[in-house]
Amino acid sequence: MTANDHSRFPFFNEAQAPDGAAGWESMYPYFLVPSEETREEENSRFWFADTMHWSRGVHPFDSIGAEAVYLGAGQNSTRIFVLPTSLGLDVRVVNGYVYISPIAVTDPEEIGRRASFFQERAGYYYANWDELYGRWKEKMLAAIESMRTLKFTPLPELDPVEVVTEARGRSVSWDVIENYHRLIDEFFLVWQYHFEFLNLGYGGYITFFQFCRQAFPQISEQDVARMVAGVDVLAFRPDDELRRLAVLAGELDLADRFAGFTATSAADALLDALAGTENGQVWLKAFEKAKDPWFNYFAEYGFTHDQDTWAGNLSIPLTGIARYVAKLQAGEDISRPVARLREERDRLVAEYRALLTEEEARQFDELLNLARTVFPYIEEHNIYVEHWAHAVFWEKAWELGGLLVSAGFTRERDDVFYLNRFELDTVLFDVVESWAIGVPARGSKRWQAEIDRRRGIMAALQSQVAPPAYGIPPEQVTDPFAVMNYGVTTERVQEWLGAASGGDARLTGIPGGPGTVEGVVRVLRTENDLGLLQPGEILVAPITAPSWAAAFSVAVGVVTDIGGMMSHAAIVCREYGLPAVVGTGFATARLKTGQRVRVDGETGVVTILTEAGE
Amino acid sequence: MTVYTVPFDSEACRDVREVGGKALGLAEMTAAGLPVAPGFTVTAAAYRDFLDENGLRDDVRRILGQVDPDDRSTYDAAERALTERLSRAPLPARVADEVRRAYAELNARIGGGDVPVAVRSSATAEDSGGDSFAGEFETWVDVVGAEDVLAHVHRCYLSVFTGRVLSYAVERGIDLRTVEMAVVVQKTVRARSAGVMFTLDPITGDRSRIVLESSWGLGLSVVGGEVTPDRYVVNKVGLSLDQRVLGDKRVEYRRGDRPVPVPEDRRERLCLEDHEVLALAALGRKLEQLQGRPQDIEFAVDEDLPQDANLVLLQCRPETVWSSVKRAPAFDAGTGLMSWIVGSIGAGARTPAGAGDGHGHGGHRHG
Numbered sequence: 003m004t005a006n007d008h009s010r011f012p013f014f015n016e017a018q019a020p021d022g023a024a025g026w027e028s029m030y031p032y033f034l035v036p037s038e039e040t041r042e043e044e045n046s047r048f049w050f051a052d053t054m055h056w057s058r059g060v061h062p063f064d065s066i067g068a069e070a071v072y073l074g075a076g077q078n079s080t081r082i083f084v085l086p087t088s089l090g091l092d093v094r095v096v097n098g099y100v101y102i103s104p105i106a107v108t109d110p111e112e113i114g115r116r117a118s119f120f121q122e123r124a125g126y127y128y129a130n131w132d133e134l135y136g137r138w139k140e141k142m143l144a145a146i147e148s149m150r151t152l153k154f155t156p157l158p159e160l161d162p163v164e165v166v167t168e169a170r171g172r173s174v175s176w177d178v179i180e181n182y183h184r185l186i187d188e189f190f191l192v193w194q195y196h197f198e199f200l201n202l203g204y205g206g207y208i209t210f211f212q213f214c215r216q217a218f219p220q221i222s223e224q225d226v227a228r229m230v231a232g233v234d235v236l237a238f239r240p241d242d243e244l245r246r247l248a249v250l251a252g253e254l255d256l257a258d259r260f261a262g263f264t265a266t267s268a269a270d271a272l273l274d275a276l277a278g279t280e281n282g283q284v285w286l287k288a289f290e291k292a293k294d295p296w297f298n299y300f301a302e303y304g305f306t307h308d309q310d311t312w313a314g315n316l317s318i319p320l321t322g323i324a325r326y327v328a329k330l331q332a333g334e335d336i337s338r339p340v341a342r343l344r345e346e347r348d349r350l351v352a353e354y355r356a357l358l359t360e361e362e363a364r365q366f367d368e369l370l371n372l373a374r375t376v377f378p379y380i381e382e383h384n385i386y387v388e389h390w391a392h393a394v395f396w397e398k399a400w401e402l403g404g405l406l407v408s409a410g411f412t413r414e415r416d417d418v419f420y421l422n423r424f425e426l427d428t429v430l431f432d433v434v435e436s437w438a439i440g441v442p443a444r445g446s447k448r449w450q451a452e453i454d455r456r457r458g459i460m461a462a463l464q465s466q467v468a469p470p471a472y473g474i475p476p477e478q479v480t481d482p483f484a485v486m487n488y489g490v491t492t493e494r495v496q497e498w499l500g501a502a503s504g505g506d507a508r509l510t511g512i513p514g515g516p517g518t519v520e521g522v523v524r525v526l527r528t529e530n531d532l533g534l535l536q537p538g539e540i541l542v543a544p545i546t547a548p549s550w551a552a553a554f555s556v557a558v559g560v561v562t563d564i565g566g567m568m569s570h571a572a573i574v575c576r577e578y579g580l581p582a583v584v585g586t587g588f589a590t591a592r593l594k595t596g597q598r599v600r601v602d603g604e605t606g607v608v609t610i611l612t613e614a615g616e
Numbered sequence: 617m618t619v620y621t622v623p624f625d626s627e628a629c630r631d632v633r634e635v636g637g638k639a640l641g642l643a644e645m646t647a648a649g650l651p652v653a654p655g656f657t658v659t660a661a662a663y664r665d666f667l668d669e670n671g672l673r674d675d676v677r678r679i680l681g682q683v684d685p686d687d688r689s690t691y692d693a694a695e696r697a698l699t700e701r702l703s704r705a706p707l708p709a710r711v712a713d714e715v716r717r718a719y720a721e722l723n724a725r726i727g728g729g730d731v732p733v734a735v736r737s738s739a740t741a742e743d744s745g746g747d748s749f750a751g752e753f754e755t756w757v758d759v760v761g762a763e764d765v766l767a768h769v770h771r772c773y774l775s776v777f778t779g780r781v782l783s784y785a786v787e788r789g790i791d792l793r794t795v796e797m798a799v800v801v802q803k804t805v806r807a808r809s810a811g812v813m814f815t816l817d818p819i820t821g822d823r824s825r826i827v828l829e830s831s832w833g834l835g836l837s838v839v840g841g842e843v844t845p846d847r848y849v850v851n852k853v854g855l856s857l858d859q860r861v862l863g864d865k866r867v868e869y870r871r872g873d874r875p876v877p878v879p880e881d882r883r884e885r886l887c888l889e890d891h892e893v894l895a896l897a898a899l900g901r902k903l904e905q906l907q908g909r910p911q912d913i914e915f916a917v918d919e920d921l922p923q924d925a926n927l928v929l930l931q932c933r934p935e936t937v938w939s940s941v942k943r944a945p946a947f948d949a950g951t952g953l954m955s956w957i958v959g960s961i962g963a964g965a966r967t968p969a970g971a972g973d974g975h976g977h978g979g980h981r982h983g
Contacts, residue, residue, distance in 0.1 A: 086956055117956050125960035209957045218824040220817060225853065353853040357823040369958075604858070 011471045011499070013045045017096055022462035026098060029062040029456055031422055034069070034095045048475045049094065049101040050490050051468040054564040055305045057527070057544030059098025059463035062422040062456065063399065064306045066189065068093050068100045069423075074193035079201055083127075084119035088481055098463030101472060104481040127202050131375050135199065138379075142195055142386045149188045149394045152181040154401040156408035157437050175434045178405065182430055185398050186423060192391045196383060203376040204486055210373035217362060218354065222604070224516050228576065229351050230373045233344045236382040237574075240299045240312070243292040244319055245336050248326030250288055254281040257331055263324035265533030269316035295390060301529035303545070304392035307400070307419045309529065311393050321533065325555060336555075339579075402426070409433045411443045412453065420456040421449070470498045470563075470587040489566030489585025498587050509592055512566055513606040514582030515575030519559040520611065523597045525590055526553075540601055542593050554578045559601040561589045561608050575603075583608050620662040620711050621718035624655055624802075634659045636738030636798040641932040648906050650899055653918075653928050654725060655733065655802030656718045658769055660740050662711040663797045666773060670705035676777075676793060685786050691779040698777040707770055715769060716762045719801065732758045732804040734872070735768035736931075737775060740796045752781050757804050757834065757872030765801060772799045804872070805928050809887040810835035810916035811845055813896060814935055815852070815904040823910065825858070826850040826897045832878050832887050833868030835914050835930070842867055842875060846886050850897040857890055892917060895927055903932055910935040 014036035019026055027035045036044050055071065056064075076090025089105040107113055127134055161173050207230060214226045251257055256276065263272060273289075276282030297312035297319055304311075312319040326336050351370070355363050403418035411433055412418065421429060429445060436443040475495045484490045489512045497510055524539040526532060532553055535541060541557040545564055554560075560575050565584035575582035581603035583589075589608065593599065596614025600607075622628040622635065629635050629643035639657040646652045667673050679697045684690045707715075723731050737753035753775050759768050775781065776797050785792045811830030816823045829838055829845040837843045843866055849859035865883050867875035888896075896915055904911050914930040921928075 117959075120956055121960040124957065128957075128960060205957050218822050219820040220822045220825050220849070220851075220858070222851070222858075225851075350853060354824060357852070372957075604856075 009499075010474045011048075011469070013041075014049075014094065014096055014472055015041055015045070017469075017472065019097055020462045020466045023097065023459045025455075026459050026463060029420070029422065029459065030065050030095050031069070031424060034065055034093065036094050036096060044094070045473060047092070047103045047473050048495075049096075049103045049472040050484070050488065050495075051470050051564070052093075052100045052102045052488070053468055053544050054488060055303065056100045057302075057563075058306070059460065059466070059468075060095065060100060060305075061307065061419040061460060063419040063426060065095055065100075066186070066423045067305045068095060070190050070193035071196075072102065073190060074195075074197040075201075077194055078197040082198075083123050083202065084116045085201060086113045086117040086120050088483070096472065097466065097468075098460070099468035103473070104484050106481065124202055124205070127199070128206065128372065128375075135379055138195060138199060139386070142192065142391070145188050145192050145195070146386070146391050146394055149185060149391070149398060152185050152398055154178060154181060154398065154405045156405055157434070173438070175437055178430055178434055182402065182427065185395070189391075189395050192387055192395075196387045199376075199379045200383065201483065203379045204483055206372045206376035207380065208486060210369040213365065213369045214354070217358060217366070221354075222513070222516075224513060224576065224604075225350060225354070227572075228347060229354070229370065230377050231347065231576065232374075232378055232381055233340055233347065235378060236385050238338065239385075240296045241322070242338065243296045244322040245326050245338070247285070247289060247292060248323050248330060248336065250285055251323065251327050252330050254285050256281055256285055257327050260320075260324040260327040263320055265317050265321045267317060267320075269320050272320060273316070298393045299385075299389050300392065301532065304388045304396070307396050307416070309396075311389075313393075318529075318532075322555075329555070402430075406433065409437065409443060411446050412450065417453045420453040420460070467591045471495065475499065486566045488564060491585075494585060494587060507610040509561075509583075509586045509589060509608040509610075511561070511583040511586035511589070511606045511608065512572070513603050514560065514562075514565070514572035514584040515578070515580050515603045517579070517581035518600065518602045518604065519581045520598065520600045521558045523561075523593045523595055523599055523614075524557075525593060525595045527590060540599060542589050544590055554580060559603070560584075561586060561593065561599075561601060563587060563589050563591075618661050618665065618710075619659060620665075620714035621656050621658055623718070623721075624652060624657070629657055633740055634661060634798065636660070636740040636796075636800075637933065638736060638738035638931060639798055639800050640738075642800065642802070644906065645903060645929055645932060648902065650903060651925065651928050653803040653805055653930065654722060655800060656722065657738065658711070658715055658718075658799040658801065660796035660798045662708075662714070662769075662799075663773060665708050665711060666705065669708045672702065672705060673793075675701050680792060683782065683786070688783070691782045691786075694782060695777055695779040699774055702774050702777070703770075707766060712766055715766055715801075719762045719765050722801070722803065726803060730761045732760045733765060734800075734802050734804050735759050735765065735772065736800045736802070737772045738798040738800045739776070740798060752784050757836075759804075769799045769801075773797055802930075805834075805916040805918045805930065806920040807834045807869075807916040808832070808919035808926075810914070810930075811838045813900050813913045813915055814910070815900045815913070816910040816935060817849065818935075824852050826852050826900050828888070828893060828896060828915075829863075830888050830915075831863065831865045831868065832882060833870055833875075834872060835916060836869045836872070837865075837867055837875060839914075846888065848888065848893045850893060852897070852901055855894055855897055855901070857893055860886060860890075860893075862886060888917065892927065899927065899929060903929070907932075907934065912936075 052068075055067065060068065072091050072093040079085045080089040087107050089107060091102040091104050093103075094101050107116060157175050157178070161175075164170070165173065210230065211223070211226050214221050214229075248260075251260060256279075259272065259276060259282070273286065276286055293313055297316075299312045300309050301312065301315075301318050302309045310318060329336050355366055358366055399418065400415060403412070403415040406412040406418055406429070407415055411429065418426065429449060432445045433443050477492075479485060479490055479492045479495060491512070494511070519540070521538055521540040522536075523542050524535050525542045526535065527544065535553055535556050537556050538558055539556070540559040540561060541553055542561045543563075545562050554574060555578070557580065560580055560582040562582075562584045563586060565572060572582060572584050581601050583601055583603060583606050586608065593608070593610070594614050598611040600609045600611055602608070619628060619634075624639070624642045624646040626643075629639060630647070632640045635643065635657045642652050642655070643657075667676070676698065679694050679701070682690060683694050706712075719731075719733075722733070723729065734755060734757040736755040739753060753772070756768050756771070759765055776792060776795055782792065784790075785795070809830050809832055811828060812835065813826060813828040815826050817825040817827050819827075826849070828848040828850070830848070831838050831843045831845040838845045844863040845865065846863040847859070847861040848857065850856065851858050862884060865878050865887065868878050869875050899915075900911065900913055903913060911932050912935045913932045916928045916930055918926045918928050
């Protein structure tokens with residue numbers, strides 16, 4: 003390690019595996035793991051932790067996400083839209099955590115060549131955005147639907163008679179193989195779609211942002227974002243449904259039924275009790291109606307198999323509803339201040355615009371229009387990809403887990419996630435072929451032992467927090483997406499380098515939501531701990547997805563490890579009027595539950611005021 | 617009858633040729649309902665009659681004619697000769713009577729004896745607005761009593777011909793005979809704190825910011841650079857306080873005559889409360905909207921006045937540095953992502969045909 007070297011982060015080959023995690027490399031596809039042959043290349047670059055997507059060490063099967071995300075990003079940046087200065091993001095898994103490295107184009111001639119392709123191709127999308135985005139939604143929903151129809155049912159003793167009477171000539175066991183391949187295909191496709199619009203969307207937004215920075219050098223990122231942000235967007239629908247159901251509960255005189263309901267309460271008991279009354283049945287009908295699609299929603303981000311959706315764990319939405327019911331009973335107004343937000347947005351735009359010359363105002367209008375055209379995609383796409391598509395994907399992956407157990411290949415349903423997607427392909431073939439031949443699956447013993455070993459490794463990996471970066475940092479972080487989406491800026495990287503020793507009472511990040519607040523810290527590493535959050539506390543998390551909605555109505559401030567101005571935590575905090583500092587790099591490691599801190603959402607500084615228990 | 621004095625709140629005080637730029641600004645602020653310390657202007661007509669009734673115009677022409685632009689010693693000679701000549705010339709009786717009357721009126725309005733006033737020049741010139749000669753003439757504060765006011769009006773007249781003003785005029789090709797001197801007489805504020813506010817950021821030129829610099833006591837210490845003032849940056853849009861930078865305020869002018877040391881405990885304390893900064897910024901923004909361009913404003917917090925009415929604007933003028941440079945277009949899409957994206961907006965609009973039926977461009981391989 004190079005603890006005293008402040009010019010670079012450790013190299014991958016200097017990283018120490020935690021105790022009990024030796025051999026972790028064998029769990030992932032070879033191209034995701036640093037290797038001796040690629041060391042020179044790896045050590046020449048800068049890698050930062052993508053804890054925005056994977057806040058914990060990833061299981062072997064879950065590493066498919068790292069493949070899919072950076073396949074889609076690369077295809078669209080490098081080959082489809084030909085971004086002039088950036089290719090894709092290279093990706094590695096180190097000690098279970100995902101690290102990425104933006105690949106820049108620096109040769110001016112090459113940049114110029116790529117720029118002409120880019121203008122033609124991106125221009126086509128910008129000119130036809132609404133229509134193409136409409137088509138995107140259709141093909142996205144089609145892909146989700148296609149995944150939903152895939153079935154992984156236990157293999158029967160004999161093929162059904164229809165295989166004979168319809169003269170299919172094909173065993174139903176082959177569906178397992180075909181459906182598995184289709185599931186993987188659709189998943190990769192969804193992620194290509196994801197990036198079809200994302201970079202162009204960010205580009206359109208950044209262009210307006212840069213215009214504002216040139217016209218008003220001191221304009222805050224907040225103000226730019228607030229001029230562009232939508233007020234009625236899909237991203238807030240799930241939480242709006244909870245508010246609506248809380249209001250309905252009040253109207254139907256059911257409020258006291260929700261009293262005291264928390265994340266650890268039994269959802270079934272509450273729902274059964276409600277079914278026993280006439281009003282309760284009316285309410286349940288509305289509840290059922292809201293479920294699909296709005297509860298197909300991950301409490302976190304849907305990048306790992308072990309996350310609950312609201313639909314999968316009804317205690318989550320019921321806790322949210324109960325909180326809103328309590329607020330209503332306390333006389334609070336729980337409606338999202340849509341009118342105020344819209345007014346505020348219009349006022350900001352009018353006031354900044356009034357400071358411009360006529361010619362500048364014309365450009366301002368044009369670029370604001372572009373930014374607002376593309377922004378709905380930035381705000382809404384997660385609902386389709388991270389929530390709806392991932393919900394189906396993991397549901398199917400769990401079915402595969404069940405299939406392996408029923409075939410006697412594994413003991414537990416979640417054993418499947420200890421195999422990476424290539425290993426699972428071979429295992430499924432083994433299962434199907436052994437079934438066909440009429441012998442016990444040949445790899446069962448061997449994989450049982452391996453899965454046991456990997457369980458130990460995973461536990462060790464997940465007990466550690468990811469260091470924020472590896473390798474040699476660039477003098478300037480210029481990649482606009484690294485900056486806007488991940489909050490990885492030049493200053494942040496310098497702070498990471500300097501803060502390795504810790505002990506500072508200040509933590510700096512990106513201003514996420516305006517305002518300043520003091521409060522007691524609650525560090526939550528996963529959404530499963532959400533019930534621990536007490537009213538008035540400051541939520542400290544690796545990252546917060548918009549779906550931590552219930553938390554936003556309880557917390558008074560938010561601090562995250564990763565994320566930029568355009569990250570979901572920031573978007574939602576602005577929506578909720580919560581002071582927030584995102585992209586601090588270390589918050590979950592450095593802050594302790596019980597500490598009193600000040601969160602300054604204007605400057606992006608978190609200050610520790612008193613230690614826990616003082 | 618010739619008008620020799622006009623109060624700030626009269627329509628006549630809006631005639632820039634007669635009252636000069638400084639007085640015009642005060643009159644406009646007063647008319648807009650902005651808090652301005654009360655006072656009146658001695659008009660340019662009074663100055664003209666002073667020259668005419670004392671037969672000074674020929675002397676002025678003669679003495680100024682002896683100035684050799686290349687010989688600085690002739691400037692000093694001219695100043696000495698004109699000062700000697702003008703100081704012997706009395707103010708016309710009608711002018712003096714008018715000033716006494718206007719001062720008495722001001723006293724009556726405020727109540728309680730002779731009010732200490734500030735006496736400032738408000739020069740007018742045919743070829744330029746009030747902002748020429750900015751800072752070339754002197755200001756006196758804490759002038760008390762009608763006779764002392766008259767004496768300082770007289771000193772204002774003399775100040776037209778100081779060597780400093782002469783060289784300023786020569787450099788700019790201004791004929792000092794075309795310069796007329798109106799005089800502003802205004803209640804002195806009892807400044808707890810005072811300073812200068814720009815309705816743009818003077819460093820970056822950002823028009824969405826308002827920057828205030830302020831120190832303890834009268835604004836002289838800030839304007840004269842005798843202290844490092846506290847600095848505040850306010851977002852003009854939404855009026856939020858973005859930044860406070862504590863200064864180092866070693867001296868303050870409790871009165872206009874001399875600075876005194878600031879007690880240790882106040883040096884490193886901010887001299888404006890947040891709500892005062894925001895209220896001042898709101899006044900600045902209103903004034904900018906009124907004038908249609910960024911402003912440079914002097915302000916004070918008057919310790920004699922009640923809390924909710926203690927902010928006073930002393931002077932405003934158009935900001936000249938950023939406003940006079942031809943501003944580069946805000947939008948320089950010369951480099952980087954911005955240029956490609958802006959270029960692509962055009963490209964997409966120009967070549968929809970290149971995209972065939974809209975199903976080309978390879979995005980649809982999946983059926």
